Every structure is written in C-alpha cells, then in structure tokens.
Amino acid sequence: MSDSNLSITPQERALFLAENLEGFWLSRLRKGDPVARIGYALWIADVENLKREIRQGSAVFWNNKGFGYWEFMARSTVVNLAVGLERGGFRGSFVEMRQMIKKVGLEVAKQHIKYVQHDYQAGNIGQIRGLLSLKQMADYHHDAFKKFNIPPNFYGGTWLDSVPNDAEFQLYGDLYCHDCDNANNYQRPAQ
Template structure:
C-alpha cells in the first residue's frame, strides 16, 4: 500500500482531507513548489488559514526534532545515514497511521467521524513507531513536553498542527 513513497502516500491522504496529511505532505514532498501549490489551490480552512511559510517551517522543525530524537535514542551515522533513518521512521509512522485509521473506521466507536483521528490517537501511533527506533516519546509527534500530561499539551498547542482532528471520545488507548 505504501511502497516507501511517503510523498504519494501523504498526497493521497490530503485528497481525503486527513488533518495529519498537512504536516505529512509538507515533510515528505520532494519539491516545495508542490507544497505551495497544494496550499494555494486547497481549502484555506483545511490549511487552518496558514500559508506555505508556516507549513514549511513546521516540516523543517519536525525534521530537526526527529534527528535529535534519533541521536538521543543512540543512533549515530553520517548525514546520508541520518536521512535514510528518518525515512525509515517516516515509513513506520505512515504504516501506524494506516493501522490506526483502519481501526478507527472499522470500529466506528471512536470520536465522531469514522476514520478521522484524534490528537491522542496520533500521539499514540507516533509513540509506537518511535519506540522501534529508541526515540523518546517527547520528540516529534505531538507530545514535546516530557513532564506535562498529553491532554494538557493537546489543549495548549494541538491547534498548531491539527485544528480539525476528531475528538478522543471512546478511545481507550493504543491497545484498544
């Protein structure tokens, strides 16, 4: 389904108005002109009335946080090796996204919209993916403040990247 093409995957999620696709596509697009076009030709409400500069910044800061998380988790490598490892993490995150969306859609008892994830669901699948790469939970993926409860963080800055996520009503955690 994914075949390692993260740009195509997140572009397909954009077409479905998947909220997390904004940052996913911004992260993995191979040409910033494509991102600019997607934003300028898209629904401004979907993009939270934020332009190209905002989403490019969000993507760049995410890459830096992810690289730092990999290093904190013990990964050491050249620049090329780091890029390859970041892509490996990206593929795992995308696979977890697929799994969580499928579960949400099939169960229909989470949140208000089938297949639309909450901030908590997204944080959980990032944490699952990160664990495979020894990345601490608080790097990249919605829960940056290590000693602050996730729900407080979502309230504090969840709107920065997901103003239109589903609620977490009925969500019992990643093992649900």
Template structure:
C-alpha cells in the first residue's frame, strides 16, 4: 500500500461541499489520494480533459494502472446507474430534472463521505489508516445516501447483486473501483 497523507476533511473541503462544488471537493480529496475520489472526481469534473490530466500526472499505482478510458467509463456507468436507481425508486422527471436530482444524490453522498471520514478519525482504531475508508464503509454510506432518495441499495455499484452477500461482492468486484481501500477491522457503522 502506498503511503497515505492526512485524509481528514479540511475546512476548505467543507466550504466546497457547502458551496455545492462537487468538482472542487472531489479534486481536493483526489489530490490527497482518497480512493473513492477517483470516481467522485470523474463523475463531477466539468471537462474530461481535466480528468485525463489528473490521471496522466498521478501515480499509476493509485489509478490501479488503468487509464482515462476506464475511469471515464466508471463515471458514465455511475450516472446511468443513478438515473435507473432514481426511476426504480419512483422518481419521474425530465432529463434536466433527473440531472438535478443526480446532483442532489451526489451532494448527499459527499455529505456521508465527510461523516464517515470524520467517524473513522474519531473511532481511531478502524482498519490500518485513519481516514482511509473500507469497501464496507463506502457501501454503508452510499446505501444511507441512496435511502434518502428511495434508490435501492443494489444500485450502488459495489453491491449490485441482491442474492450475494456484500462481503463476497467486495472480494469479487472491489478492485474494480477500490484496490487500495482500508480494511474494515473494528468498524461499526456510525449512528444515523
């Protein structure tokens, strides 16, 4: 595992979140090498050339030796999945209304990320690295965020198979989006 910088949420990141600047928030997290930020930034970047530049100048190990096409595809499939999840949850809207709702979901996911990183620091003994979340932590906070929009948990890309336990899915598919996540040793879900 690569050395990990301080992954705590900074006042600047909180300000970016409060200003609804998801691109800026995830770019800040990306530059700290927060694993989930790879998709977060790819999802909210305003220009794919910026994503390509971050991948090209970044550490290939952090990007799991996968290039721009892979991460852009992950972001595009996430958008399609979110739109389908919203529809499955009962939302019906125009293209623009769906886009706006996806942003609301994105803001809730960022809010939960902040909460879970903070909890990881407060607990002090989860996994190996403070602030570095596990696949289980990420799945839990995505499920928590999705619940607020009636999106079924299976629409989170890390846990899409209803009939397979999440732990088995993490082993099968976890490396697709988070080859360098922390373990979930001593993890207990924070109070909602």
C-alpha cells in the first residue's frame, strides 16, 4: 500500500457530505484502511455486499475471520452505541435512536477524515502516512462521542475504565485492528 492510497480523496469527501456512509467506508475499505472493516459493516444496506468484500479481499486484511465475525463486530457496535447514547441522556423511539446513531456515525467519519489529514500533515506519525494507530482511532472516537454525551468507554477499544488505554490496546486491539500503525510521534490534533 502506497502513501497516497490512504489520503482522503475528493470523492470520499463528497460521499461524506452526501451522508453516504456506506460509500465512504467502502472507498476506505478498498484502499486498505483497517477501521473501514467495521465502518463499512455498520452501514451496508445489504449484508451480501459485506460477504462479497470479504470473499474478494485478502484473508490477511480480514484477519482470517469470516463474515460472521465482522457482522457480529458491527452489530455489537450498534448495540453499544445505543446504550452509550442512553447513558449519555438520549431518550427516543427506535426510529429516533437509529437517526441518532447515524448522526454519531457521521461525526465518527468526520473525525476519521480529520485524523487521517493530521497524520499526513504531521508526516512523522507511525510508519505509514494515513494509516492510523489504535490510539488515534480511540481519540477520534472519543472526540465524536463527546459531542453526543456518550461516555468514552463505550468505544469498543477502550471499554475498561480502570485499565489504561495502552494496556487495552494490547489486550483487545487485534479484535478490530490487527494491522493498525503504531503511535510513534503522535500528538493529538487541536480540537
């Protein structure tokens, strides 16, 4: 994967602005962005699309895990978001909850774009420009969740309040990102 493959393209920006999360994450997925495995699985309109991407993709990229694993990761993420929104004070009908989860999804995509851009601009974070670390992904999920009063531990990579995030990344990181970059020289971008 080359440096430029992970940059945010004008097409990806347009997909994001059109609130097309499925298209945005599919584009990221096809260029090898690890977090897109769950991002795409969350927003697919038809599970056959996810099955196709897994079949056609590299087994190593998919961590030698099949459709059932990635669908479970996505579905558990939706449940986690719903509970996090409720914990943060949101009360609404099923339809309103789905709409709010999409708003969270859009904010997560916005933060992903911001953090990928920051990774490129800094130029010295980790080993591959545009490939985010577990720490970067946790930070941008926390940034997004804060806007909806979702406690930070509702991000699946940092769910144990009493355990430092770095220890959790070592324990659980391979569940969702076995091929993320390292966080060497990482400084969180300005809010």
